[in-house]
Amino acid sequence: MAGEARNLKVRIDHVSKVYETRNGPTEALRDVSLDICENEFICVVGPSGCGKSTLLNIIAGLQMPTSGKAYCNDHEITGTGTERGVVFQQYALFPWLTVKKNVMFALNMRGVKGAAAETEALEYLKKVDLEKFANHYPKELSGGMKQRVAIARAYAANPEVLLMDEPFGALDAQTRTQLQSELLETWEKDMKTCFFITHDVDEAILLAQKVIIMSARPGRIKEIVDIDIPYPRNQETKLLPRFMELRNHIWEQVYKEYLEVRK
Amino acid sequence: MEMTKQTAAAKRVRLPRPGRIVINAVLILCSLIWIYPIVWTIISSFKPQADFFKEQLTLFPATWTLDNYSRVWSKANFAVYFFNSVIVTVFSVLLVLIMTNMAGYVLGRYKFVGRSALMAIFLSSICIPLVSTLIPVYQIVKGMGLLGTRLGLILSGAGGAHVVFLLLFSSYYSTVPNELEEAAKIDGCGFLRTFVKVMMPLSSPISTTVIIMESLWTWNAFQLPLILTLNNPTARTLAVGLYAFKGENTVDWTGICAGGAIAMVPIIVVFIAFQKFFINGMAGAVKG
Ligand SMILES: Nc1ncnc2c1ncn2[C@@H]1O[C@H](COP(=O)(O)OP(=O)(O)O)[C@@H](O)[C@H]1O
Numbered sequence: 001m002a003g004e005a006r007n008l009k010v011r012i013d014h015v016s017k018v019y020e021t022r023n024g025p026t027e028a029l030r031d032v033s034l035d036i037c038e039n040e041f042i043c044v045v046g047p048s049g050c051g052k053s054t055l056l057n058i059i060a061g062l063q064m065p066t067s068g069k070a071y072c073n074d075h076e077i078t079g080t081g082t083e084r085g086v087v088f089q090q091y092a093l094f095p096w097l098t099v100k101k102n103v104m105f106a107l108n109m110r111g112v113k114g115a116a117a118e119t120e121a122l123e124y125l126k127k128v129d130l131e132k133f134a135n136h137y138p139k140e141l142s143g144g145m146k147q148r149v150a151i152a153r154a155y156a157a158n159p160e161v162l163l164m165d166e167p168f169g170a171l172d173a174q175t176r177t178q179l180q181s182e183l184l185e186t187w188e189k190d191m192k193t194c195f196f197i198t199h200d201v202d203e204a205i206l207l208a209q210k211v212i213i214m215s216a217r218p219g220r221i222k223e224i225v226d227i228d229i230p231y232p233r234n235q236e237t238k239l240l241p242r243f244m245e246l247r248n249h250i251w252e253q254v255y256k257e258y259l260e261v262r263k
Numbered sequence: 264m265e266m267t268k269q270t271a272a273a274k275r276v277r278l279p280r281p282g283r284i285v286i287n288a289v290l291i292l293c294s295l296i297w298i299y300p301i302v303w304t305i306i307s308s309f310k311p312q313a314d315f316f317k318e319q320l321t322l323f324p325a326t327w328t329l330d331n332y333s334r335v336w337s338k339a340n341f342a343v344y345f346f347n348s349v350i351v352t353v354f355s356v357l358l359v360l361i362m363t364n365m366a367g368y369v370l371g372r373y374k375f376v377g378r379s380a381l382m383a384i385f386l387s388s389i390c391i392p393l394v395s396t397l398i399p400v401y402q403i404v405k406g407m408g409l410l411g412t413r414l415g416l417i418l419s420g421a422g423g424a425h426v427v428f429l430l431l432f433s434s435y436y437s438t439v440p441n442e443l444e445e446a447a448k449i450d451g452c453g454f455l456r457t458f459v460k461v462m463m464p465l466s467s468p469i470s471t472t473v474i475i476m477e478s479l480w481t482w483n484a485f486q487l488p489l490i491l492t493l494n495n496p497t498a499r500t501l502a503v504g505l506y507a508f509k510g511e512n513t514v515d516w517t518g519i520c521a522g523g524a525i526a527m528v529p530i531i532v533v534f535i536a537f538q539k540f541f542i543n544g545m546a547g548a549v550k551g
């Protein structure tokens with residue numbers, strides 16, 4: 001395998017997840033195995049409710065698999081860990097703290113305190129172009145700005161793996177495009193290992209080296225598509241013929257699963 | 264800040280002018296009637312003792328004096344009562360706040376065996392009339408050897424289940440999005456740190472409500488403090504002291520008014536101060 005030469009970061013080994021609910025058990029994931037290597041950018045697409053978030057939460061350590069195991073750096077994942085950072089779709093900012101203090105919270109937890117934390121927080125905010133809003137409260141920001149803060153915060157925690165659960169899902173098309181470009185630029189620079197969930201096929205192809213297509217519930221890995229479009233990429237990448245090809249293929253697969261859900 | 268003010272103003276219902284004037288007049292009249300006894304008490308507390316019956320109904324005395332206060336404060340032990348009230352209220356409120364906040368957090372956010380049963384017990388305890396717990400509480404406090412002590416008053420006041428506060432906290436916590444808690448965990452917060460650093464600030468509007476209501480409650484509590492301090496007048500709170508003061512010598516009406524003012528004014532100040540804070544807290548913490 002091609003990935004063998006690279007450093008393995010996260011390994012998901014025959015993971016299944018069943019939720020016990022009042023209306024009986026829900027099988028969210030069935031026998032999912034996946035390797036995430038260092039510096040890799042992986043996107044997951046699939047119909048909603050197919051278990052994407054569940055998979056991410058298992059890697060984050062927020063949920064435990066019903067069977068199978070997940071590893072990070074060869075250690076079994078039994079809880080959250082600072083080597084794994086998460087950007088949620090929304091709500092993850094502390095509303096009673098200013099933007100700067102939100103970022104400083106992550107830094108404090110990492111042991112950076114006082115004035116050092118403040119200057120570092122401002123640096124992270126500068127990277128997402130928000131240093132002017134350092135002393136604003138989250139409620140005073142637009143959705144796109146809030147999500148930028150959440151990303152700055154995740155970076156401030158300095159994780160080895162960044163887990164993102166539809167981070168741009170709640171944003172309007174224009175803001176989403178902008179944040180995609182920013183994220184792409186950042187990744188091309190620091191190549192931080194990324195596990196990114198989206199329901200937007202274009203977004204997946206634009207960002208990822210590998211797109212994972214998940215099947216309708218119970219979530220299984222249906223296909224892994226290598227995106228052989230070289231970096232650096234930008235919004236114009238979406239116009240390349242190869243992009244169109246990949247998109248048609250992935251879209252068709254996702255659509256089939258979508259129909260499966262409708263049944 | 265600017266924005267919330269504007270939207271609040273825009274949402275306020277605007278009545279047509281004549282209607283507004285009539286309603287305002289009625290409301291002002293009602294508040295005057297409502298507040299008159301309090302104003303009268305406070306003003307009477309500045310009347311010379313000898314003039315009290317002469318000037319019983321006049322709102323503004325001919326001469327103003329602080330005699331009543333100094334008399335009540337030093338001779339009638341109100342300095343001690345005041346101190347007791349402050350201590351008992353502060354610590355009761357602290358205890359109740361910590362207790363109901365923590366319990367509400369777990370009841371509102373965690374599923375565990377027996378949770379519903381526990382909730383049902385708490386809820387049904389609302390139906391038990393407070394008076395029926397007086398004797399058992401008295402006996403427990405006595406058994407602990409805390410009769411006639413401030414600690415006894417604090418524990419007996421804070422010791423109830425405070426079901427309403429518990430429900431306030433637990434229903435509030437159950438609506439907090441998981442992501443906030445998870446974000447804290449991702450940053451490396453454990454259970455305790457998540458509670459202290461994330462959940463407690465988040466619940467500050469509820470905490471303020473609890474502080475206001477529990478201070479009022481404890482400060483004005485009468486029955487339980489009365490029976491718990493029967494043997495030791497120096498542990499009395501203001502509410503009890505005021506009552507006892509009436510019977511001790513020939514009735515000192517202006518003294519009672521001064522004592523009443525001492526008992527009333529601090530809690531009104533606390534209420535007004537926290538009410539403002541309460542509204543700010545609501546705007547800051549609930550809207551994300
Ligand atoms: N905490 C939970 N308890 C019970 N069922 C859940 C829970 N979380 C998710 N599920 C169910 O598991 C399935 C997968 O959910 P999720 O992982 O959120 O899917 P996705 O992120 O792909 O939309 C859904 O059917 C959902 O209803």
Ligand SMILES: [Mg+2]
Binds near residue numbers: 052053054165
């Ligand atoms: Mg999801």
